[in-house]
Amino acid sequence: MAEERLQNVLAHAGVSSRRGAAAIIESGRVTVDGIVVKEPGARVDPASASISVDGRPLSAPELKRTIMLYKPVGVLSSMSDPFGGRTVADLIRGKVAERVVPVGRLDKDSEGLLLMSNDGELTLKLTHPRYDHEKTYEVRVAGRWSDDKLRILRSAVKMPDGYVIRPVPVDVVDVGRDNVHLLRFRLREGRKRQIRYMCSAAHLVVLSLKRVAIGSLALPADLKPGEWRDLTREESDGLLR
DSSP states (O other): OOOEEHHHHHHHTTSSOHHHHHHHHHTTOEEETTEEOOOTTOEEOTTTOOEEETTEEOOOOOOOOEEEEEEOTTOBSSSOOTTOOOBHHHHHTTTOOSOOEESSOOOTTOEEEEEEEOOHHHHHHHHSGGGOOOEEEEEEEESOOOHHHHHHHTSOOBOTTSOBOOOOOEEEEEEOTTSEEEEEEEESSOOTTHHHHHHHHTTOEEEEEEEEEETTEEOOTTOOTTOEEEOOHHHHHHHHO
């Protein structure tokens, strides 16, 4: 087994969340081969290292598991909601034994492909900016169409916090006579609510937003909102390339 960050090993073993595991390690409660380690990012091989928390040996790590979920509109991409809202955890509770968590985010008002995993390497590859993974969205918008609006969508739009996003590919799938159009966006940065702000800059109203692909992994046509399935080995390997 490849080496992993110590805090990820604890999280995968169900000790705590990654943030909680980091705090446990920094407090000096974790030993690796009998030596106290206080660095959450320390690299260890969970298959060969003897890891203990508060003097108790760590249980065997969970088998790696990644599922693809069709997140419905109105469901939060989180494991819990202090206000009692429905989350993706509710969709898999009692059906997935492993502690999988959302890989990245998908807004509550959006739908489509969301991965959930306990694989630290895959999560890092898909969420860290340096890996530059592309995500594809199909967006229905309302408003009078013009080529100038497409130019704005393809330009470096300024976000409300002042950040200027890089220009992204935007394709017109269909221009409707009723002023409802279908667009396809391919994002690599993925700033919060980025597509909605881009459309607002072009004076277009977003009617629906659906993520249809992450890299080469496409949302299956037969997967319905709220449904999920395990990734195949080939699909997981494809995301790690």
